[in-house]
Amino acid sequence: MKSALVPILRSNPIKILHLEDQPSDADQVAYILKKADIAFELKLVSTRIEYIDALETFEPEVVLSDHSLPSFNSIEALEILRTTKSKIPFVLITGTVSEEFAVEAMHAGADDYILKDRMQRLPNAVTNALQKYQIKKEQEEAETKIKESEAKYRSFFENSMDGMMLTITDGKILAANPAACAMFNMTEQEICESGRFGLVDLSDPRLMPLIEQRQLTGNARGEVTFQRKDGSKFPGEITSSLFVDAYGNERTSMIIRDITERIVAEEKIATTTSSLQKALDELKKVMDSSLDMICAVDEDGCFLQVSAASEMILGYAPDELLGKKIFNFVYPEDLSKTEHSAQHVMAGNALTNFENRYVRKDGSLVTIAWSARWDENERIRYGVARDVTKLKNAEKLIVAERKRLSDLFMNAPVSMCITKGKDYVFELANPIYLELSGKKNIIGKPFREVFPELEGHDLVKLLDSIYDSGQPFQANEIEYKIDRDGNGNFTSMYQNVFQQPYRDIDGNVAGLFYFGVDVTEQVVARRKIEEAQKRYRQIVETAQEGIWVVDRLDKTTFVNGKMCELFGYTPEEMIGEEIYAFMDDEGKEIAANLMQERKNGKSGQGHFKYISKTGKEIWTNISANPLFGEDGSYEGALAMITDITEQKKIEEENKKLSDVASLTVNAVIVTDIEGRITWVNKGFERITEYTLIEVMGQKPGHLLQGPNTDKATSKYMGDCIKNSQGFRVEILNYSKSGREYWLDIEVRPIHNSQHKLTGFMAIEQDITDQKKVELERLALIDSLQNRNKDLQQFSYIVSHNLRAPIAKIMGLVSIMESESEENKFLLTKLNEEAAQLDEVVKDINTIVSARKSTKEKMEQIFFETKVNLIRQVLEETISENQATIITDFSAAPNIWSIKSYVYSIMYNLISNSIKYRKTDVPPLIEVRSTQDEKFICLSVKDNGEGIDLVKNGNKLFGLYKRFHTGNVPGKGIGLNLIKTHAESLGGRVEIDSELNKGTTFHIYIPKHDNNTEIANHTL
Structure with missing residues (x-):
């Protein structure tokens, strides 16, 4: 099975270094990779020096290596590769190896190994190895980036002065920085285990409003009371923001500042206004030196006082802000929540870590975290603003990086x-x-x-x-x-x-x-495959059947030893060759159609002829199956092949015998070389009353002969069998019921293609009735002779009185040819005329012989059988003239009549159709049969020259009448014989013809049953 290739996305070809000393193996590797549509640049080396040089100069992406090389092996090649610290795949390609070697190679660093008889794995092995190294490289790069990103995040997170935590909306803490751990006197794990609600004073009434605010707006800033590990409490300022990470999970960031000192200061400010006033100058210095922007605004939101940090945070100097409304600098999208927070503070609520965005003087945005409170007595809001833009960006980056790391890890x-x-x-x-x-x-x-x-x-x-x-x-x-x-x-x-x-x-x-x-x-699969491959190799190489594998282009990829023995080729001579190289032209056309069926997914079995290396025809029995890859694509076919050449020859002989035997009413017997019966036809069973099972293995003479059988004839038959000779005798036999019957037996020896005797075949005709009517037949013959006395006398005159002088004339002419030159011309003419006269006499004898009275027993005649016989007789003529004979005997497949007459009629009609063909058109002859109540009509139609019936109709069947011009040979007696035979059977002949359009003869023969005889018809 071929595995589907894993694509590697790249635009440049793969650089492959191939370590191989056999060019044919290297060519096969290149062919397999090209076949798999892999773009590659291949460098072939075979020595240690070439290999080391190629690793440095060629810079391969993958190494393919044979194991055994002239100067070193694959294990040494692996060691050399590892010393270069090149991180590229190494794939071993070798012949059958032991499991121990395979393990050693893999431990030595080989990424894969492929057997040379399983090269279809090579494309997958190359792409998989490259993909593995590509994934590994990407992982290493990703790990480096993650470490760098996490280092930045960790540095910011761990060095912040404020306590920072990452939480889930349900209160679970995911992480806490060192400042938070110091603030609560806890380790990070203790903080995570305590949860958000374990760090605050749940009795603080400010807690729930902050939670509700965060749930409502996604952000909250304020002051609450926190508690440390030892239970001590401290005031803190908290800024909490809700966000959604890259995976869609809701997370909360919290920044906590210990405001114990600030609270103390604020309390002192509230109770010691005068002292505070005195310290305003010093406070302003402190404010101006603070990185946080400290400001005071009136109830209308106008700046009353601004520290110097405003220029760093907002880009405006304090003087540029005084008297202007703070809301004028708020980013429009945050204006509503800012106004709401201001109202919240002016309602007497402290504000801690409220975040909003402002538009800097240069137009950029800055994110500010506010802590604010309202002085009801002075109607002033005091606030501290810290630029947290970088902190927010860092938080987002940290969350995103952690999310990416988590996703990469989990997925x-x-x-x-x-x-x-x-x-x-x-x-x-x-x-x-x-x-x-x-x-x-x-x-x-x-x-x-x-x-x-x-x-x-x-x-x-x-x-x-x-x-x-x-x-x-x-x-x-x-x-x-x-x-x-x-x-x-x-x-x-x-x-x-x-x-x-x-x-x-x-x-x-x-x-x-x-x-x-x-x-x-x-x-596990590979080990099973390796074990199966060992068993498969043993089975394949010891199989008594030929095994043949071809690829999708019908080219040979594998043959076993039996296949090579059968065809006479070596494996190297066959591999790579198309299957058509071992066939004749007829076989190539048939094979092309069969291979198309394989490509369509159909299996097949049948007999097929091949040509061996020596030119010998080899008949085989083939069982072929298509091969498909995992993606369903056609990859080739596998065939199991058995030599049946001898069997085919025997089958052909037996088929001929069987065809003849099945069509004859005579008995047919086939025996082995000892004369024991191996097969009989239905005619034998009918005559003898024995079945094939009853007579199998017996000698016919022992079974069928009886007391009145002639002993001399029986001995003669036995002697001929012993001497492997054929013979023909008439003998009296006995049926199973004891009935006597006479047989005319003809026995012939059967030989195989090596001319070795394999048995005998006997054809037996039941002549019992003929024996019984022999006297009657003699009387009839005498009567016929008297009735045809004149014709016989004429025949005698022609045969003796006329032919004898003609023969003498021709003999004298041959003697006189050696005389003087002046007589040669006259002698030549005389010889030609004598020869023509001799032909006329022969024709007259033929006609006279055909017109003799006859009395013959009818036989069942199958038209198709007779046409096939005529095809064999005229095989050369049919082939030379490219004639086609079409038959249709479905309406009347057979007839009871005189076999020799029917055959003569059909033979003359078919041979005439070929003889009188058109010179530029191949003959097309249609032979059909029809029937009515009295007659069976045999029609023979051709596309030949045709006959002018108007001109020649009344002399159509006359002797020596010819109606065609040109050099077509013929004597003009064929149609006369056809008419004579048809009429002797009690029938007639009709003809339809037209010049240049062809001729159709209709022969009407009376119907008879199998007991009818035609007698006393004078032809």
């Missing part, structure tokens, strides 16, 4: 996990890893606890080695035996493994990344 097409520490505690595991391992709830558990069955396995030592060395590890088809179901039953699985240590911020190994590709099915 990767390979099994992945992350372990921490020397105990290899599972921190993460993707679904494929859990599915393959059959384990659940492994997060937080050490490797040995999750996989106790692997204790003592080399894998544990390998983990320690990777962890201690800090070096990555890669291997293919590592076998594990895992108790997946926890019932003590271990399941073997194979994986291609890559393990990579990861380090902490100090550069120390902190844990391991694990990547695994499950190749269990491939390994």
